[in-house]
Amino acid sequence: MVRLRFAPSPTGKLHLGNVRTAVFNWLYARKHNGKFILRIEDTDLARSEERYVEAIKKDLEWLGLHWDEIYFQSQRFDIYREYARKLVEMGRAYYCTCTREEIEARQKNNPNVKFGIKYDRHCRGNTLEPKDKNYVIRFDIGEFDYVEFEDKVKGRVVVPFSDLDDLVIIKGDGSPTYNFAVVIDDHLMGITHVIRGEDHLTNTAKQILIYKALGFDIPVFAHLPLILNKNKSPLSKREGSINIEYYRKQGYIPEGIINYLARLGWSHGDQEIFTIEELINLFDIEDLNKSNAVFDDQKMLWVNSEHIKMLSPEKFLKYYKIFLEENELGETLSDEFIVNAFEVYKTRINTLWDFYNSTRIYTTDDVDVDPSFEVEKMIDDAVKKSFRDLIDSLDDIIFKPHEEGESILRSIPERYGIKLKQFGPPLRIVLTNSKVSPGLVDVIKLLGKEKVVKRISKYL
Numbered sequence: 196m197v198r199l200r201f202a203p204s205p206t207g208k209l210h211l212g213n214v215r216t217a218v219f220n221w222l223y224a225r226k227h228n229g230k231f232i233l234r235i236e237d238t239d240l241a242r243s244e245e246r247y248v249e250a251i252k253k254d255l256e257w258l259g260l261h262w263d264e265i266y267f268q269s270q271r272f273d274i275y276r277e278y279a280r281k282l283v284e285m286g287r288a289y290y291c292t293c294t295r296e297e298i299e300a301r302q303k304n305n306p307n308v309k310f311g312i313k314y315d316r317h318c319r320g321n322t323l324e325p326k327d328k329n330y331v332i333r334f335d336i337g338e339f340d341y342v343e344f345e346d347k348v349k350g351r352v353v354v355p356f357s358d359l360d361d362l363v364i365i366k367g368d369g370s371p372t373y374n375f376a377v378v379i380d381d382h383l384m385g386i387t388h389v390i391r392g393e394d395h396l397t398n399t400a401k402q403i404l405i406y407k408a409l410g411f412d413i414p415v416f417a418h419l420p421l422i423l424n425k426n427k428s429p430l431s432k433r434e435g436s437i438n439i440e441y442y443r444k445q446g447y448i449p450e451g452i453i454n455y456l457a458r459l460g461w462s463h464g465d466q467e468i469f470t471i472e473e474l475i476n477l478f479d480i481e482d483l484n485k486s487n488a489v490f491d492d493q494k495m496l497w498v499n500s501e502h503i504k505m506l507s508p509e510k511f512l513k514y515y516k517i518f519l520e521e522n523e524l525g526e527t528l529s530d531e532f533i534v535n536a537f538e539v540y541k542t543r544i545n546t547l548w549d550f551y552n553s554t555r556i557y558t559t560d561d562v563d564v565d566p567s568f569e570v571e572k573m574i575d576d577a578v579k580k581s582f583r584d585l586i587d588s589l590d591d592i593i594f595k596p597h598e599e600g601e602s603i604l605r606s607i608p609e610r611y612g613i614k615l616k617q618f619g620p621p622l623r624i625v626l627t628n629s630k631v632s633p634g635l636v637d638v639i640k641l642l643g644k645e646k647v648v649k650r651i652s653k654y655l
């Protein structure tokens with residue numbers, strides 16, 4: 196059984212980089228009918244916040260990245276301390292009472308210290324728990340030339356001894372460090388594959404030393420290349436605007452975000468648009484890209500528009516209601532109307548905001564036509580006659596099948612000796628206050644007789 200986990204720290208909202216990691220783990224778990232575990236890494240009690248836990252859960256649920264099990268590291272401190280004591284008993288960890296000042300003073304006074312700012316192992320072998328002094332527990336990494344492991348993306352990774360240190364595993368306040376808790380949890384939770392950002396590559400070497408000391412099986416590792424901005428700076432440096440909540444408010448939909456993020460670091464030929472089912476079937480760790488991915492907001496927008504087109508009316512309605520709520524927008528249009536309008540507009544919008552903005556013309560009886568269109572100049576006597584004829588033909592246009600309505604509309608200007616292009620443009624402006632809109636029959640059907648009559652009559 197394949198078991199994967201997503202392990203965010205609740206010290207902020209999820210951004211695109213976090214979610215890409217979640218997506219790959221989730222896809223792989225689903226592909227192999229395995230389990231996807233959400234592990235909240237809230238060991239840093241000062242920086243972790245409940246509101247971020249809630250935000251993370253909300254984002255994952257909205258995205259459809261449902262988890263099978265959830266754990267909180269803050270509820271597992273006893274377990275980490277027990278394993279730390281075990282390592283002490285085995286002679287692979289020790290109590291350390293050195294203060295930072297003491298360590299630094301020794302480094303300054305000793306020209307032979309090669310460890311840079313690293314710990315000089317002063318307390319190594321200290322297996323008696325100090326009763327009267329504050330202490331941390333350090334892992335004794337031993338002596339070796341390098342740590343070596345196979346990464347599914349990076350290939351063979353070698354981390355030299357000089358990059359490693361007798362790392363703290365339990366801090367002075369009794370909480371575990373990330374590198375320790377992660378090993379204990381990945382082992383106890385039966386994690387088979389770890390997919391995470393390449394910023395954890397050196398940590399992996401430390402973790403492998405702990406796995407080996409405790410005799411645990413080592414999972415498969417896959418470290419994802421960074422996501423860069425177009426100017427090649429790391430994406431994580433751009434604040435604020437790129438968390439998932441922002442995209443939800445901007446009118447992006449889960450399928451669009453997941454598809455776009457999956458392609459940031461993974462590919463399948465030159466296919467760009469994938470349904471979620473296709474991603475589950477096609478995704479493989481072996482196909483993760485080795486080079487950094489570049490974030491392209493215009494491409495993300497396009498991918499989103501492609502997925503909006505593919506939505507079922509029910510799903511569209513569901514996402515649209517969440518969107519309205521998130522933006523605290525009131526909506527007077529009925530569900531039935533929204534679904535009908537979606538069919539007409541879905542090929543013309545990139546985001547739910549586009550849908551919202553485009554459909555405002557249906558919420559009022561009348562529209563204020565922008566004077567800069569100078570529509571009056573376009574409405575001569577023949578056009579007026581056509582408009583009157585249109586009013587008489589509205590029942591047929593609205594209630595007959597679309598094709599028939601279309602030919603009724605087209606036949607109107609002919610009768611008054613004008614071309615369709617003299618009739619259509621002013622009609623469009625009068626009805627929608629815009630030079631672009633869906634087909635006029637669609638607009639007329641959505642507006643309904645009363646609104647059409649009202650908007651035209653002003654000009655007759």
Ligand code: GLU
Pocket residue numbers: 202203204236377390391395
């Ligand atoms: N809490 C860590 C992070 O957010 C998890 C890293 C990991 O997946 O091991 O970076």
